[in-house]
Amino acid sequence: MEAAVETKSLSRVFEPKKKKEGKSVTALDSVDLRIEGGELFGLLGPNGAGKTTLLKILSTLLLPTSGKAYVAGLDVESQFSAIRQKINMVSGGEISGYGLLTVKENLWMFSQFYGIKSKVALQRIDEMLKDFGLSEKKDAKVRTLSTGERQKMNVIRGFITDPDIIFLDEPTLGLDVNASRVIRSYMIDWLKDHPTKTVVLTTHYMVEADELCDRIAIIDNGRILACDTPERLKKMVKMNTTLSMDVTRLKDAAVLGSFSGVENFTFTEDGDKGLTRLRFVMRDESGVSDIISAVLSQGSRIESLQKTEPTLEDVFIKMVGKGLE
Amino acid sequence: MAVMNDLRTMKNAAWLGWQMEANWADPFLFATYSIVKPISATLILVFMYMVVTGGNTDNPYFSYMFVGNALYMYVAEVLFGVTWVIHDDREHYMTLKQVYIAPINFYAYILGRSAIKIAITTAGVIITLVFGVLVLGVDIFLDDVDWLLLLGSVVLGMGCICVLGLALGGITFLTARHSIGINEGVAGVFYVMSGIIFPITALPAWAQSISKVLPITYWMDSMRRAVMPDAMAELSTAAATDVTGLGGVSDLYIMVYLAISTAVFFALSLGVFRFADGVARRKGKIDWTTAY
Numbered sequence: 001m002e003a004a005v006e007t008k009s010l011s012r013v014f015e016p017k018k019k020k021e022g023k024s025v026t027a028l029d030s031v032d033l034r035i036e037g038g039e040l041f042g043l044l045g046p047n048g049a050g051k052t053t054l055l056k057i058l059s060t061l062l063l064p065t066s067g068k069a070y071v072a073g074l075d076v077e078s079q080f081s082a083i084r085q086k087i088n089m090v091s092g093g094e095i096s097g098y099g100l101l102t103v104k105e106n107l108w109m110f111s112q113f114y115g116i117k118s119k120v121a122l123q124r125i126d127e128m129l130k131d132f133g134l135s136e137k138k139d140a141k142v143r144t145l146s147t148g149e150r151q152k153m154n155v156i157r158g159f160i161t162d163p164d165i166i167f168l169d170e171p172t173l174g175l176d177v178n179a180s181r182v183i184r185s186y187m188i189d190w191l192k193d194h195p196t197k198t199v200v201l202t203t204h205y206m207v208e209a210d211e212l213c214d215r216i217a218i219i220d221n222g223r224i225l226a227c228d229t230p231e232r233l234k235k236m237v238k239m240n241t242t243l244s245m246d247v248t249r250l251k252d253a254a255v256l257g258s259f260s261g262v263e264n265f266t267f268t269e270d271g272d273k274g275l276t277r278l279r280f281v282m283r284d285e286s287g288v289s290d291i292i293s294a295v296l297s298q299g300s301r302i303e304s305l306q307k308t309e310p311t312l313e314d315v316f317i318k319m320v321g322k323g324l325e
Numbered sequence: 326m327a328v329m330n331d332l333r334t335m336k337n338a339a340w341l342g343w344q345m346e347a348n349w350a351d352p353f354l355f356a357t358y359s360i361v362k363p364i365s366a367t368l369i370l371v372f373m374y375m376v377v378t379g380g381n382t383d384n385p386y387f388s389y390m391f392v393g394n395a396l397y398m399y400v401a402e403v404l405f406g407v408t409w410v411i412h413d414d415r416e417h418y419m420t421l422k423q424v425y426i427a428p429i430n431f432y433a434y435i436l437g438r439s440a441i442k443i444a445i446t447t448a449g450v451i452i453t454l455v456f457g458v459l460v461l462g463v464d465i466f467l468d469d470v471d472w473l474l475l476l477g478s479v480v481l482g483m484g485c486i487c488v489l490g491l492a493l494g495g496i497t498f499l500t501a502r503h504s505i506g507i508n509e510g511v512a513g514v515f516y517v518m519s520g521i522i523f524p525i526t527a528l529p530a531w532a533q534s535i536s537k538v539l540p541i542t543y544w545m546d547s548m549r550r551a552v553m554p555d556a557m558a559e560l561s562t563a564a565a566t567d568v569t570g571l572g573g574v575s576d577l578y579i580m581v582y583l584a585i586s587t588a589v590f591f592a593l594s595l596g597v598f599r600f601a602d603g604v605a606r607r608k609g610k611i612d613w614t615t616a617y
């Protein structure tokens with residue numbers, strides 16, 4: 001079967017505006033990716049990793065610098081018109097929309113650009129507004145909506161055109177728990193109802209990626225570091241357990257990373273409470289007692305201690321070398 | 326099929342433009358915008374004219390100036406209008422990229438959006454002219470109007486200005502910046518060089534030769550010939566010299582000239598859009614705002 005998305009050595013370099021100012025940025029670096037029809041695919045990566053750049057190329061907003069990208073088997077460079085019939089894209093955290101129109105009008109207008117029959121569109125709008133808990137706002141002017149309501153409207157705008165492949169750039173960014181849940185379950189239901197359609201999303205939220213996605217690509221510095229199901233990604237770090245400790249009055253956290261068995265070590269200071277959060281990814285547990293005595297020898301007090309099995313976040317930390325805070 | 330789709334896009338875009346321009350929620354504002362504004366802009370010029378000439382509006386030259394000024398509003402609005410549509414979608418509504426990735430002909434969309442601006446401006450021009458005739462005695466008499474010439478001038482002239490506006494709008498798309506500077510420059514050249522409020526014969530010879538290339542010069546003349554033939558005859562033949570500078574040019578020549586200009590600018594605007602589209606995608610400028 002033809003892949004929903006396929007890239008071959010896809011690279012994108014941004015040149016500085018003026019030659020003298022700054023260097024060029026390699027936002028995507030030889031990305032090879034294959035996303036199958038029917039997948040809910042997640043791109044996970046820190047700020048500046050290249051997630052948005054990839055989605056922009058796939059949604060025909062931006063051209064590759066080199067390499068190839070195909071959407072529904074069509075070349076983004078030369079067959080963009082045909083691609084546009086089949087896709088839609090929504091970016092979270094953006095407050096776009098024609099403020100003078102009502103929510104219904106705004107959605108209706110975009111549906112018309114995709115040649116959807118007016119009657120069908122209006123019916124779909126009603127249903128989706130209901131699904132998203134936005135029915136009351138149907139006749140409200142877009143400019144009167146809250147940021148989250150606008151974002152929900154934009155997610156509806158993406159689905160209302162019935163795309164084969166939808167690109168969602170951080171669709172739940174800044175939304176409250178409830179709204180995020182609505183959007184997530186909508187995506188899942190949508191794929192259940194349309195098994196050949198495809199969702200490609202980017203996210204910062206580990207839980208979202210873990211619970212939602214069929215497969216995840218971890219991306220950093222424009223490179224795909226790993227690409228697999230959440231389960232298998234977690235198995236890759238199977239040997240590792242995580243030791244988390246909240247301690248007070250710690251003098252020097254940095255020295256704690258050098259014990260045997262420590263694969264990765266991060267710490268954050270909670271200045272208000274004088275609390276330090278330590279987090280060790282352990283290859284094996286041989287070093288645990290050494291760590292604890294080292295903490296205690298600094299005159300520090302352990303407030304809480306927790307040992308956990310690997311999560312997606314650990315996978316991420318292992319791959320990228322830092323957390324997603 | 327493609328044409329049908331483009332027509333549907335234009336229709337939808339025009340609907341959107343209408344929702345935006347004609348803000349019926351506030352009819353007073355709308356009326357002010359579309360009626361009072363053009364008339365008051367014209368009155369400023371009329372007032373200056375009166376001061377300079379000591380209140381002599383009986384002169385055919387007064388009608389020449391008044392009509393030229395009213396029509397120039399049209400030129401200016403259309404030249405800026407397309408650019409504003411793109412600018413608004415980009416910066417104000419931030420919908421440019423959503424519209425851009427929709428499976429529509431972007432050119433048709435812009436044309437549809439602009440159509441409403443153009444229609445409202447047309448209404449403003451007509452209102453201004455009616456005001457001039459009724460209140461200030463501008464020399465337009467319905468019995469004398471050359472309707473055929475008027476129809477030809479309106480269709481070809483407006484077409485020409487619209488495609489010129491589209492070509493300029495394409496540059497906005499390209500630069501992701503206010504191309505207002507360019508538009509102002511072009512509008513300024515037309516204002517001075519195209520016989521808007523003073524005839525081109527007032528210009529030095531070298532400038533006149535530029536004037537005689539600009540399609541707006543011909544449009545102004547044919548529009549005046551159509552609506553105020555007697556006054557124009559007086560200006561171009563009765564005097565010892567031809568004041569308008571175009572007395573020897575036939576109506577047919579003007580029509581052909583406008584038709585060719587329209588075709589050239591149409592091709593140019595399509596070219597600019599296609600080129601700008603490629604550059605914008607290569608540089609990633611479609612969803613940029615000037616805030617970047």
Ligand SMILES: Nc1ncnc2c1ncn2[C@@H]1O[C@H](COP(=O)(O)OP(=O)(O)OP(=O)(O)O)[C@@H](O)[C@H]1O
Pocket residue numbers: 014015025026027045046047048049050051052053054608609
């Ligand atoms: N138009 C542009 N011009 C120059 N550099 C750009 C442009 N767009 C993106 N970049 C750079 O490319 C890199 C990747 O950016 P991108 O927006 O794809 O990251 P991201 O993974 O979406 O990050 P975030 O999580 O913050 O949204 C960054 O270093 C960014 O500064």
Ligand SMILES: [Mg+2]
Pocket residue numbers: 051052053169
């Ligand atoms: Mg991003």
